[in-house]
Amino acid sequence: SGSLTVGELAEKLNKDSSELIKKLMFLGVMATKNEDLEKETIELIAEDYGVEVEEEIEIDELGIETQVEEDDPAKLEERPPVVTIMGHVDHGKTTLLDSIRHTKVTAGEAGGITQHIGAYQVREDGKKITFLDTPGHAAFTTMRARGAQVTDITILVVAADDGVMPQTKEAINHAKAAEVPIIVAVNKMDKEGANPDRVMQELTEFELVPEAWGGDTIYVNVSALKGDGIDELLEMILLVAEVEELKANPDKRARGTVVEAELDKGRGPVATLLVQEGTMKVGDPIVVGNTYGKIRAMVNDLGKREKSAGPSTPVEITGLNGVPNAGDQFVIFGDEKKARQFGEARANRAREQERSQTSKVSIDDLFDQI
Numbered sequence: 001s002g003s004l005t006v007g008e009l010a011e012k013l014n015k016d017s018s019e020l021i022k023k024l025m026f027l028g029v030m031a032t033k034n035e036d037l038e039k040e041t042i043e044l045i046a047e048d049y050g051v052e053v054e055e056e057i058e059i060d061e062l063g064i065e066t067q068v069e070e071d072d073p074a075k076l077e078e079r080p081p082v083v084t085i086m087g088h089v090d091h092g093k094t095t096l097l098d099s100i101r102h103t104k105v106t107a108g109e110a111g112g113i114t115q116h117i118g119a120y121q122v123r124e125d126g127k128k129i130t131f132l133d134t135p136g137h138a139a140f141t142t143m144r145a146r147g148a149q150v151t152d153i154t155i156l157v158v159a160a161d162d163g164v165m166p167q168t169k170e171a172i173n174h175a176k177a178a179e180v181p182i183i184v185a186v187n188k189m190d191k192e193g194a195n196p197d198r199v200m201q202e203l204t205e206f207e208l209v210p211e212a213w214g215g216d217t218i219y220v221n222v223s224a225l226k227g228d229g230i231d232e233l234l235e236m237i238l239l240v241a242e243v244e245e246l247k248a249n250p251d252k253r254a255r256g257t258v259v260e261a262e263l264d265k266g267r268g269p270v271a272t273l274l275v276q277e278g279t280m281k282v283g284d285p286i287v288v289g290n291t292y293g294k295i296r297a298m299v300n301d302l303g304k305r306e307k308s309a310g311p312s313t314p315v316e317i318t319g320l321n322g323v324p325n326a327g328d329q330f331v332i333f334g335d336e337k338k339a340r341q342f343g344e345a346r347a348n349r350a351r352e353q354e355r356s357q358t359s360k361v362s363i364d365d366l367f368d369q370i
């Protein structure tokens with residue numbers, strides 16, 4: 001990597017090879033058209049033509065690791081748990097998410113017009129809980145498929161009148177594979193045929209043995225529709241969070257994961273980001289998946305403008321040059337130019353990977369910018 005022939009460089013600079021060969025001679029370098037040039041020589045030539053050669057960038061697997069700051073254990077602080085709700089279709093996931101949000105958010109916040117940004121936060125006993133509310137299992141599965149682990153706790157919703165169904169099992173498998181603790185919410189307790197004992201019995205086969213039966217799985221009976229049991233459910237989430245000792249360092253440049261993203265007609269690319277560590281601020285240079293930019297504005301789940309966001313906080317941002325994918329990672333850079341270099345290099349690499357694996361020379365990312 002990093003090599004370029006006289007002919008290739010001439011092409012990049014839009015000059016004749018012969019002109020370059022003459023210039024090289026003048027610099028004391030005897031070279032033919034097909035000769036590989038050293039990096040220093042390329043820079044010298046480029047400089048002579050008034051072209052800036054950007055520095056080569058190390059791109060590791062994620063392309064962002066080199067930007068991540070070391071963690072100081074002394075700076076780790078408690079952070080809110082990030083919770084995902086899973087369960088069989090029609091067992092009440094959406095109703096439960098709405099119920100939690102309405103009883104907790106709208107009541108507490110003046111005027112509280114909630115904004116759908118794919119995640120929201122509530123308070124219980126003075127502590128925050130973050131819920132991902134992207135539809136169905138998507139939040140969990142697509143993110144996991146992209147290697148992102150954002151969920152700390154899963155709420156498994158099982159309708160008390162229906163019991164364990166295929167997607168209930170799927171959800172259990174996902175949570176177990178990710179080693180995420182499960183809290184069971186036995187829903188629709190208001191219904192005539194509600195049978196929570198049967199749910200516990202069925203789930204015991206999946207090693208979700210209730211505490212009452214000597215196991216260690218927490219079960220909470222709820223009615224998402226009526227709002228019953230919501231407080232207890234939230235208290236149990238905080239209990240599990242405490243056991244898990246969830247911590248992050250807020251005092252560093254932020255990194256985290258894309259919850260969802262789209263192209264907005266007026267605002268351009270809009271992405272909901274979940275900060276997983278550090279603190280993100282308006283104006284920060286950022287690389288997100290294969291996109292980059294500078295955070296122009298930040299809006300929370302109540303539609304309120306924010307200037308910064310710490311660990312476990314979901315915010316919607318604008319200012320990216322493209323639309324990233326759910327599950328992509330983001331990282332804040334200390335330097336705007338570097339963020340752009342990284343972002344462009346990553347986009348180029350993605351394009352190249354798409355084009356073909358057989359294209360024989362990949363003239364380096366850095367030369368694409370000449």
Ligand code: GDP
Pocket residue numbers: 087088089090091092093094095096187188189190191222223224225226
């Ligand atoms: P999802 O597919 O898991 O998101 O399920 P929904 O939240 O869309 O709920 C499916 C249906 O069950 C809707 O008609 C809800 O009104 C109803 N439902 C959800 N929770 C309850 C509950 O606690 N009690 C009763 N009676 N109905 C419920």
Ligand code: MG
Pocket residue numbers: 093094095136
């Ligand atoms: Mg739903």
